[in-house]
Amino acid sequence: MLKDITIGQFFPGNSLIHRLDSRFKIIMDIAYVVMLFTASNYLGLVAVGLFMILLYIMSGVGLRLVLKSLRPIMPLIAITCILNLFFIRGSGEPLLNIGGVIMIYPEGITTSIFMAVRIMFLIIGMSLLTYTTSPIELTDAIERLLSPLKKLHFPVHELAMMMTIALRFIPTLIEETDKIMSAQKARGANLDTGGLMKKAKALIPVMIPLFVSAFKRANELALAMECRCYRGGEGRTRMKQLHSGLKDYIALAVMALFFAELILLNIYIPYLGIPYMVP
Amino acid sequence: MSVIELKNVTYKYSAGTPFEAVAVNNVSLTVEKGEFCGIIGHTGSGKSTLIQHLNGLVKPTLGEVYIDGENIWSKDVDIREVRFKAGLVFQYSEHQLFEETVYKDISYGPKNMGLSEEEIDTRVRAAAESMGISEELLERSPFDLSGGQKRRVALAGIIAMKPEILILDEPAAGLDPIGRESVLSRISEYHKKYGTTILLVSHSMEDIVRFAEKVLVMNKGEVFCHSPTDEVFARQDEIIKIGLDVPQITRVIMKLRQKGIDLGSDIYTVERAKERILEYMAKGRIC
């Protein structure tokens, strides 16, 4: 159920990946996403895949977790596959033609596989960032990467604080939702069956208590923060400093070289199965 | 006649994964109709998971659950009907309140049962009365009430379903002495008036011994004992050993026994302690 979601979870460790500066990790994660969309052929995709597997091995995060992170997005992958399968029109004869309405071309199959793999790589790769970086380091890094925006009066610290609190309270609220759902089921609530409208209506007895409790928590939390002398980002220090060192620069260099290689791959082997795609 | 019967019930969390953990381990148990049974055990002893088996919120990994002689997981049983029969009140039950008025909130359960308007009205008013909620409170918003009142409204919401079995998870947790008393004494009165089978989960031995005829002690997912209160207290040393508290008066009497005066091992209320002390002194006079 709700408890099975692992996206956004952190698994403490002491690998090189864990120890990299979280600011660099965010930049590299963005680079990874760009890379994934730059790879326009199978060879590129395989190369990115191998690179990602290498990173996972280095991080020591188990394969089981990787698969678990994919579970919630399976419907999304399925929809993408189906859309590509049915709507890609190829140049040759269709493999399957039902009354001229449903036509499946070989290009459709290759594209849908390509897209499915790409989405999976996207999720798996991005998960590595949250698996190996504590939420605190993550928000800290975001706060620092965005800090130039402070000059434009963008509330960078407040944004980071909000993210921290949200991350802190997600497990608490999930647990609370489970409890309230059980309590209403004990009163005969029917939360699982019926049409969409009926289901939405049945959720009112769950949503209202959840909001009431969230507001109460927010109130108490604000009070507790006040008691601990919270007064915004001004003059704040941090216990853990972010340190970038040689290892981070090396990692960045490796990433850049890999990226360059991928671009070369695109230039020299432009077509390998994928003539064009629906993104 | 037994109203609840558990046969070799085992419940495992995340069964089949490396995180597998046994919450309830091979529990067999019968509860008689009309019994007032206290359930005690520390956090993680499996008592909360156990009670959720009784109204079908949790399905046993192994074993069977019978309510009123009926296996609740057999194909022809509607699990919602089981929930109306075995009413479960969760810990901090005021967190389930959601309606605009107290009246509407109490009627949520009966409405889900598909009862007629008149029947719902009668039940809501009767349930409110037995929980000491006055007529004028019925039209108020449940969110404006005091903690103790909210708790009683939540209880009335289950009682209005007229369950044969009423299961209460820590109904007095977090309340002050006045709130505790107003909740617990009303549960006891309700039991006396309607003869409903009651299972009361509590961390407080003092509360349990005041009302329960039998006590179910859970330890590490297993039933440590399920017997009349006197018999449970005959094993007070073992109960302390598994990390449970006995009432303060019992501890005083135990200290007295260590010093050489034994007033009996079945003392768990001040009243009984007083009687025994007076008896002991009277005996001394006869000698």
Next chain:
Amino acid sequence: MGDIIKAENIIFEYPVLDEDGNEVSRTRVLDDVSLCVPEGQFLAVLGHNGSGKSTLAKHFNGILLPMSGSVTVDGMDTKDESRIYDIRQTVGMVFQNPDNQIVATIVEEDAAFALENLGVEPKEIRRRVDEALKTVDMYEYREHSPHQLSGGQKQRVAIAGIIAMRPRCIVMDEPTAMLDPKGRKEIMKTIKLLNREHGITVVLITHYMEEAAQADRVVVIDKGKILLDDVPKKIFSQVELLRSVGLDVPQTIELMYELKKSGLDVPDDLLYEEECAEYLFDMLTADVGDKK
């Protein structure tokens, strides 16, 4: 030693609003309360819900300001806005629900929160956080996420977050109300440790009489007024008065009270189990001996 908290004639009222938000009347929550807390004391404030005890506690570090009268913390008036952070550093506050006080997703980060707010040097923060976590015996959990912890452990993390500021006084507003017996014992043990070993003044707001019995001094509050103010033994011997304001008495005291009602001449202030058992033993042996 001097008084760390000094409340003089404080009055506090909540406005009662009608449906349009206009003030129709006022409810008086604190009615001319004066209370001094000497440094190093373990004070319990006992009262039922709605007696005004939590409102009083919130006056001790300037969360609420008295409408009339004054509260001074180590000589600083809580109305003095320029000293508010000094006041909050001197008097820390722990609340009932441990979940709603923990800000960070990692135990040690949470313990560091207050010091980061105060702009303390990173190295010094590290030192004090480790020290605070060791004091509450949560050091080995420093890298855990709060939601993996039990209620008692979470509450100890919340306490660590306060003592990292090195306050001279901690006000605890029903810190055990949501915990199981094990968690309650852990917190009481921690409170006594802070008071006895570290010399921190503790103000414990509670409705559990067995907790109040462990304090140096008990103040009973009812309807916004101080009803009793004495050592625990003297407080609990007033069985009828306590019951009339919706409070319980320990079973030891209750037993003596009942025996007295049956015509025995027994003292009414045997609060602690050991002294109660000892007295009973002496009484029963002497009695039987006499008659023989």
